[in-house]
Every structure is written in structure tokens, then in C-alpha cells.
Amino acid sequence: MKLATLKNARRDGRLVVVSRDLAKAVDAAPVAATMREAIENWSAAEPGLQKLYDALNAGQARDAFAFDPGQAMAPLPRSHQFVDASAFLNHGDIMERAYNLTVKKTPGVAVLVPRQGDDFRGPRDDYEFPAEADQCDFEGEFAVITDDVPMGATPAEALGHVRLVTILNDVSMRGHLFRELQMGFGLVQAKPATIFAPVAVTPDELGDAWKDGRVHLDMKVSRNGEWFGHPNGREMDFGFGEMIAHIAYNRRLGAGFVLGSGTVSNKGYEQVGSACLAERRAIETLAHGEARTGFLKFGEQLRFEVLDGAGQSVFGAIEVRFVPFERKSAA
Amino acid sequence: MKLATLKNARRDGRLVVVSRDLAKAVDAAPVAATMREAIENWSAAEPGLQKLYDALNAGQARDAFAFDPGQAMAPLPRSHQFVDASAFLNHGDIMERAYNLTVKKTPGVAVLVPRQGDDFRGPRDDYEFPAEADQCDFEGEFAVITDDVPMGATPAEALGHVRLVTILNDVSMRGHLFRELQMGFGLVQAKPATIFAPVAVTPDELGDAWKDGRVHLDMKVSRNGEWFGHPNGREMDFGFGEMIAHIAYNRRLGAGFVLGSGTVSNKGYEQVGSACLAERRAIETLAHGEARTGFLKFGEQLRFEVLDGAGQSVFGAIEVRFVPFERKSAA
Numbered sequence: 001m002k003l004a005t006l007k008n009a010r011r012d013g014r015l016v017v018v019s020r021d022l023a024k025a026v027d028a029a030p031v032a033a034t035m036r037e038a039i040e041n042w043s044a045a046e047p048g049l050q051k052l053y054d055a056l057n058a059g060q061a062r063d064a065f066a067f068d069p070g071q072a073m074a075p076l077p078r079s080h081q082f083v084d085a086s087a088f089l090n091h092g093d094i095m096e097r098a099y100n101l102t103v104k105k106t107p108g109v110a111v112l113v114p115r116q117g118d119d120f121r122g123p124r125d126d127y128e129f130p131a132e133a134d135q136c137d138f139e140g141e142f143a144v145i146t147d148d149v150p151m152g153a154t155p156a157e158a159l160g161h162v163r164l165v166t167i168l169n170d171v172s173m174r175g176h177l178f179r180e181l182q183m184g185f186g187l188v189q190a191k192p193a194t195i196f197a198p199v200a201v202t203p204d205e206l207g208d209a210w211k212d213g214r215v216h217l218d219m220k221v222s223r224n225g226e227w228f229g230h231p232n233g234r235e236m237d238f239g240f241g242e243m244i245a246h247i248a249y250n251r252r253l254g255a256g257f258v259l260g261s262g263t264v265s266n267k268g269y270e271q272v273g274s275a276c277l278a279e280r281r282a283i284e285t286l287a288h289g290e291a292r293t294g295f296l297k298f299g300e301q302l303r304f305e306v307l308d309g310a311g312q313s314v315f316g317a318i319e320v321r322f323v324p325f326e327r328k329s330a331a
Numbered sequence: 332m333k334l335a336t337l338k339n340a341r342r343d344g345r346l347v348v349v350s351r352d353l354a355k356a357v358d359a360a361p362v363a364a365t366m367r368e369a370i371e372n373w374s375a376a377e378p379g380l381q382k383l384y385d386a387l388n389a390g391q392a393r394d395a396f397a398f399d400p401g402q403a404m405a406p407l408p409r410s411h412q413f414v415d416a417s418a419f420l421n422h423g424d425i426m427e428r429a430y431n432l433t434v435k436k437t438p439g440v441a442v443l444v445p446r447q448g449d450d451f452r453g454p455r456d457d458y459e460f461p462a463e464a465d466q467c468d469f470e471g472e473f474a475v476i477t478d479d480v481p482m483g484a485t486p487a488e489a490l491g492h493v494r495l496v497t498i499l500n501d502v503s504m505r506g507h508l509f510r511e512l513q514m515g516f517g518l519v520q521a522k523p524a525t526i527f528a529p530v531a532v533t534p535d536e537l538g539d540a541w542k543d544g545r546v547h548l549d550m551k552v553s554r555n556g557e558w559f560g561h562p563n564g565r566e567m568d569f570g571f572g573e574m575i576a577h578i579a580y581n582r583r584l585g586a587g588f589v590l591g592s593g594t595v596s597n598k599g600y601e602q603v604g605s606a607c608l609a610e611r612r613a614i615e616t617l618a619h620g621e622a623r624t625g626f627l628k629f630g631e632q633l634r635f636e637v638l639d640g641a642g643q644s645v646f647g648a649i650e651v652r653f654v655p656f657e658r659k660s661a662a
Contacts, residue, residue, distance in 0.1 A: 011371065011585075040342065078411045078585065080449035083519070104513040114445040114517045118411035118585030130483070130581050152461070152658045173581065182435035186445045186517035188414070192581040250461055250504065250523040250656070254342075254409065254449030325581070327483045 001053035002199045003028070003164065004316075005035050005073045007122070012036050013073045017052040017061075018199050022316050025067040026056050035076045035200075040255040042147040042163050067198075069316050070124045074196035075166055076145055076256055079117030082194070083247060084141070084170055084260035086111035087238040088231075091265035091279055098282030109246060110238040110262075113187055117258065121195040123318045127171065128325035129192065135174035136296040136322060139263040140219045140275030140304045142233050143168045144240050145200060149253035158248060159213050159241030166200040167219065167315050168260055169304055174278055174295065194260075197304070198316035209308065213239030217314070219264040221275045222303045228280075229273025231266040275304075298324050332384035333530045334359070334495065335647075336366050336404045338453070343367050344404045348383040348392075349530050353647050356398040357387050366407045366531075371586040373478040373494050398529075400647050401455045405527035406497055407476055407587055410448030413525070414578060415472070415501055415591035417442035418569040419562075422596035422610055429613030440577060441569040441593075444518055448589065452526040454649045458502065459656035460523065466505035467627040467653060470594040471550045471606030471635045473564050474499045475571050476531060480584035489579060490544050490572030497531040498550065498646050499591055500635055505609055505626065525591075528635070529647035540639065544570025548645070550595040552606045553634045559611075560604025562597040606635075629655050 002020065005013040015028040015035050031048035032038035038045040055061040086092055087110045096103060105111065121127065129136050145164040153161070176189040209216045215233035222228055244259060263276040274280045281291035296302075305317040333351065336344035346359040346366050362379035363369035369376040386392040417423055418441045427434060436442065452458065460467055476495040484492070507520040540547045546564035553559055571590060578584065594607040605611045612622035627633075636648040 080409045080411055081447040083447075086516070103515065106510055106514070111514055111516050112519050114447060114519065116412040116414075116445060116582070117448070118588065119583050128482070134581065150659065151459070151656060179437055181515050183437070183442055184434065184512050184515040185417070185442045188443050188445065188578055189580050193583070247519055249520055250465065251447070252450050252524070257449065325482060328481065 001050055002201045002205060003035065003038070003049070003075060004067070004199045005075055005077055006071045007073055011078065013077050016067070017049055017056055018067050019056045020312070022067055022199065022313060024056055024061070024064045026052055026061040026064045028052060036078075036256060039076065039145060039147055039163060042255070069198035072124070072198035073122045074120035075164065075198070075200035076258065077120050079120065079256045079258045080254050082115040082117040082258040084113045084115050084262065085238065085243050086113070086262035087236045087243065088262055088265040089237045090235065090267050090269070091263045091276070094265070094269070094279055094282045094286070098285040110243050112243065112247065113191070115191060115194070119193045121193050123196065123198045123316065124320065126321050126323045127195065128323055129173070130325045132295070132297055133175055137172045137174050137277040138296070138302055139170035139172055140221045141168050141170055141263060142215045142219070142261040144259050146244065146253060146257045147255040149244060149248050149257065151248055151250060151252045153245055153248045155239070155241040155245040158244035159239070161244070162203060162213070162240055164200040165203055165206060165210070165215060167197045167304055167306055167318065169195040169302065169318050169320065170260060170263070171195060172278070195318055195320055197318050201314060206308070206314070213241040217306050217308065219275050220305045220307065221273070224301050227273065229275050231264040231269070231272045231275055233261065233264055235266050236261055296322050298322060332381055333532045333536060334366065334369070334380065334406060335398070335530045336406055336408055337402045338404055342409065344408050347398070348380055348387055349398050350387045351643070353398055353530065353644060355387055355392070355395045357383055357392040357395045359383060367587060370407065370476060370478055370494060373586070400529035403455070403529035404453040405451035406495065406529070406531035407589065408451050410451065410587045410589045411585050413446040413448040413589040413591075415444045415446050415593065416569065416574050417444070417593035418567045418574065419593055419596040420568045421566065421598050421600070422594045422607070425596070425600070425610055425613045425617070429616040441574050443574065443578065444522070446522060446525070450524045452524050454527060454529045454647065455651065457652050457654045458526065459654055460504070461656045463626070463628055464506055468503045468505050468608040469627070469633055470501035470503055471552045472499050472501055472594060473546045473550070473592040475590050477575065477584060477588045477590075478586040480575060480579050480588065482579055482581060482583045484576055484579045486570065486572040486576040489575035490570070492575070493534060493544070493571055495531040496534055496537060496541070496546060498528045498635055498637055498649065500526040500633065500649050500651065501591060501594070502526060503609070526649055526651055528649050532645060537639070537645070544572040546637075548637050548639065550606050551636045551638065552604070555632050558604065560606050562595040562600070562603045562606055564592065564595055566597050567592055627653050629653060
């Protein structure tokens with residue numbers, strides 16, 4: 001099934017069930033008022049939500065209305081734990097070769113970046129940032145949302161706690177990245193708020209494309225209406241289950257835990273392009289000795305979308321415009 | 332005023348107002364049912380909570396009951412953004428000298444470590460961890476909780492959003508630290524769940540001891556009943572306001588944001604001791620060429636407490652026992 005959260009002036013918004021074709025929605029309040037409520041009580045909520053979904057797809061849901069992604073918040077507007085991985089080693093390899101970096105990786109362990117969960121952004125909201133000198137970049141990623149994962153869960157158990165899948169744009173400020181990487185304790189100014197697709201879907205919705213804890217579909221990325229890349233999720237070097245189990249080695253994960261895949265990146269990048277500016281710049285640097293693609297300027301627009309085998313948009317599109325941050329008044 | 336959250340089988344517990352002497356409590360539900368509700372609506376909730384606090388201290392609160400820290404959860408049991416700083420440079424200096432580390436710090440910017448907020452632990456709950464080989468350590472810290480901080484807030488504005496102050500034990504697994512530090516993207520297995528004091532207090536409760544965004548009081552730490560250290564918060568090299576403003580440069584901070592000070596550490600460590608095992612081990616290494624103090628074994632107990640000028644415990648004590656993690660059943 002497909003779920004979204006609509007704006008209602010509350011921090012957690014209002015949960016709706018969305019039809020498979022993304023055309024219609026119906027209020028989920030009879031089952032769960034918010035995504036938080038649903039994910040914290042998933043076993044109890046899931047059957048009721050599924051009934052609403054079936055009725056909606058059959059054109060039999062009472063009080064169905066047109067689904068407007070412009071009214072969507074992030075499917076889960078806030079999380080108490082968000083970790084962003086870098087699970088496509090190809091991306092790191094390109095970056096390390098282009099910039100002579102050495103990341104001392106542990107074999108079998110993905111790079112994992114603890115992040116903030118207090119301000120997930122909706123798919124169509126203008127994105128403010130302070131200065132073009134911050135070097136605004138994007139990273140198109142798959143992401144999963146779990147219910148409660150016990151400490152010590154195995155990869156298979158962890159994968160069983162993946163209740164929803166979605167996509168995100170991990171907005172990255174490269175002007176702050178190397179300074180913060182050098183300190184070595186984590187990323188703050190380099191990683192401001194993250195933008196999510198309008199819809200999150202249960203894994204069954206992906207059919208055969210959900211396999212080995214990976215999404216075997218293309219991440220279509222365009223910049224100002226022009227193709228930028230369409231790398232496929234199947235080349236992920238670590239499955240979501242393995243990574244969740246690594247994190248859960250000595251901690252419990254609360255329901256609503258979000259794990260991002262890291263920039264989708266493929267070995268055949270000459271054909272499929274990239275899902276991130278820094279990667280394309282690194283490829284250009286390797287090929288021409290210099291980066292030719294610039295970071296985002298104010299006013300630029302990005303689009304991220306994933307289609308299934310039948311050409312249907314799975315999660316709806318992230319369509320976002322980047323604008324200058326203007327300080328309102330004294331806080 | 333002083334606030335605590337009592338267990339009630341719900342994820343966010345039940346907010347209570349606690350008397351200045353920590354002896355009595357009264358239900359805060361007429362004003363706010365949970366700390367989350369209070370901090371998300373602070374201006375509206377604060378006067379009502381203050382009234383309850385005044386009545387409780389005057390012995391005039393209806394339905395007051397004995398406050399039992401054994402029933403306390405963390406004052407805010409979950410947060411959507413928790414950052415732990417390393418704001419006492421003395422601590423880092425000792426560590427770098429002892430272990431020949433070089434952290435490439437940016438002048439004027441504290442080390443900031445993004446962390447998870449889904450499983451804050453109460454002050455008296457046994458703390459499970461998988462193996463003594465993980466090298467379990469502690470870090471006694473001050474921490475603040477803010478309401479909503481707008482993007483671009485100045486240090487002074489940011490400090491004005493500090494609504495509560497408390498203490499925490501940043502449990503650290505040193506066996507995973509250097510591996511994760513080398514990767515450079517953040518700490519995961521090295522930093523499992525964090526333990527909080529029973530009570531959080533408004534800054535006015537600290538009187539003159541709350542100055543320049545710092546808590547000018549001793550952090551008393553004991554291990555198995557023996558003195559371990561009592562370093563003072565006044566030597567913090569970055570104020571909470573400055574650090575919050577740095578984080579808010581290009582992000583909004585949602586109400587309930589938690590910022591830790593990092594291990595309290597003083598230049599006069601020969602007199603005042605340490606609030607962390609790794610620091611004492613580093614001091615021993617500098618003095619004797621080897622560490623003599625061991626990491627925590629199963630069954631050991633720690634205590635953290637801060638007294639005010641009159642000898643009154645400000646936040647109540649963290650008293651925690653470390654025990655082996657036992658896997659329950661298949662998840």
C-alpha cells in the first residue's frame with residue numbers, strides 16, 4: 001500500500017492512504033491519525049490501512065479525494081533516529097579517486113552517518129539555504145522506515161522490520177564537507193534538512209523489485225528539466241537488513257527509524273549518469289582534470305522519481321526549487 | 332522549576348512537576364501530559380507549570396506524592412535531534428597528547444557529534460551492553476533542551492531558546508571508537524543509548540551558576556561508590572548559545588532539541604579528577620606510560636550528581652548498573 005502525510009498545521013500532519021496510481025487519497029484517521037501512530041502500532045494498524053487501500057484502488061472508498069503532492073509533508077515528518085548510509089561503494093570509489101581521499105573503511109561495514117530527524121521536508125516545498133558559497137548539492141537515495149527493532153537483531157530479522165520504502169534527496173553543502181570530515185566526528189553544516197518523496201510504500205508494493213533488501217529500480221534525476229542520471233538501486237553493496245543489524249548491535253531502534261541508502265551510484269555511470277553533483281564533478285575531474293558542472297544556484301530546480309516496470313511512479317516525484325534563505329525577524 | 336517524566340507504559344511517559352528538594356511531585360497533566368507537549372508549546376505551558384511548582388514547594392499542591400527517581404524515564408524520553416558536543420577542549424587535549432591523535436579542529440568551532448534520540452534512558456535502569464570487549468566507558472556531561480530555534484539564530488537568540496538544563500551519561504564503547512573515527516563520518520556502535528538524570532530544570536533554577544551559557548557547578552562522579560572526579564562546568568570553552576547558533580546556521584531546530592556539553596573536564600585534573608574513564612586512562616598513560624584504570628565490567632555501578640551552593644541535588648542522581656545484554660527471543 002501507499003501512504004502519505006498531508007499538511008494540517010500540526011507537526012506530524014495527517015495520515016492518508018494513497019491509491020496505487022497516486023491519483024486519489026482517503027483519510028486514514030479511522031485507523032491512525034498520523035504516520036507516527038501507524039508505525040508505532042504497525043501490526044494493529046496495517047490491516048485497517050490495507051482495507052482502505054483496497055477500497056480506494058477499487059474506487060469504493062468513501063470520501064476519497066484527489067491526492068495533491070503539493071500538500072504533502074514527508075511521509076514521516078519527524079523521526080527520532082535517522083542514519084544515512086553510503087551503501088553504493090562505487091560513489092565513494094569515484095570520490096576517493098578524483099580527490100585523492102583515503103577513507104579507512106572497515107571491510108563489510110558501510111559508512112553510516114548519524115543525522116537529525118526534526119525537520120524532514122515535503123516534496124514540493126521551496127528549499128532555503130544561506131549562500132551559494134555553501135556549494136549546495138543533492139544526493140538521490142532510497143530509504144526505508146522500520147517499526148521497533150530489538151537490540152541484537154540479525155540482518156534477516158532487521159529486514160523484517162522494514163515496513164515502508166521511499167526516496168529522499170539528501171541535500172548536502174559541499175563547502176562544509178571536507179572541514180567536517182577532517183574533524184572526523186560527524187556532519188552538521190554539511191548536511192542540513194532532508195527532502196522526502198510524497199509517498200512511502202510497503203515493500204510488497206515493489207513486487208520483484210524488492211529483493212535482498214535493495215530496490216531494483218532506476219532513480220531518475222533531472223536538473224532544471226534536463227536528464228542528470230538514472231542509476232539503479234540493485235548495485236547497492238550492503239542490503240538494508242545488514243546495515244540495520246550493524247546499527248542495532250548495541251542499541252534498540254525506535255519505531256520510525258529511517259535509514260537512507262546513500263547516493264545511488266552505478267559502475268556504468270557513463271551510460272546511466274549520477275544522482276549527485278559531486279559525483280559528476282569527480283567523474284569530470286578524472287576525465288578532464290577539472291570539474292565542469294557547477295553546484296546549485298538559487299532558483300534551480302531538481303526532480304527525483306522512480307518508475308515501476310509498468311511505468312507507474314512508485315513514490316511520486318520530489319520537485320524542489322532552491323531559494324535564498326531570508327532571515328525573518330529576531331527570534 | 333523542576334520537571335520529570337514518570338513511566339506509564341507509553342513511549343513519552345507522563346510529565347510531573349518536582350519540588351525543589353526533589354521530595355515531592357505533582358501530575359502536570361492539567362497543563363501538559365508529556366514533556367514533548369510542554370516543550371512544543373513552551374510559552375503556553377510554562378506559566379501553568381510554574382504555578383504547580385510554586386504550590387508544590389509551598390506544600391499546597393493537591394494530590395502531591397513522593398517523587399521516586401526509580402520510576403523516572405529521561406526527562407524528555409525521545410528527541411528528534413540530539414547533538415553531543417566536545418566543548419571542554421581540555422578533554423580533547425589530554426586524549427590527543429596521550430594517544431598521538433591529531434583532530435583537525437576549526438578554530439572557534441566545537442566538535443559536534445550528531446546522535447540518535449529514540450532511546451534516552453532513565454536514571455536508574457540497568458544498562459545492557461553486549462560484551463566487555465566493547466570497552467564500556469562513561470562521560471558525565473551537562474545538557475540543554477530547547478524549544479523551536481529558527482534557522483540563522485544568533486548565539487544570544489539561541490541561548491534564549493534554552494528552556495531546560497540537565498545532566499547525562501554519554502555511554503561510550505571505546506572498542507569501536509577509533510575504527511569509527513577513522514572512517515570520519517560519525518559514531519554509531521561507539522555511542523549507544525544515553526542515560527539522563529531524573530530531573531530537568533529551568534535555567535533560573537540554577538541562579539548565578541547559569542552564566543554565559545555554562546553551568547558553573549561541579550559534576551560529581553563516583554564508580555562503585557568511590558570518588559572518580561568532580562570537574563566544574565565553568566571551564567567549558569564554548570557556550571551552549573554559540574554551539575546552538577553554529578548548528579542552526581542552515582537548519583531549523585525542532586522543539587525538544589538536545590545538546591550535550593561533552594565530558595566535563597578541567598585543567599586542574601590532578602585535584603578534581605575526571606568525568607570519563609578514557610580521560611583518566613590518558614592521564615595515566617602520560618604519567619606512567621600505561622593506563623591503569625580498566626573499562627567497565629559487568630556489575631559495576633556509576634553515580635553522577637550535581638549539587639547547588641546550598642548542597643541541594645539539582646537534577647537528582649544518575650545511578651546506573653551495567654549488565655550483560657541477553658538476547659530475548661527472535662524478533
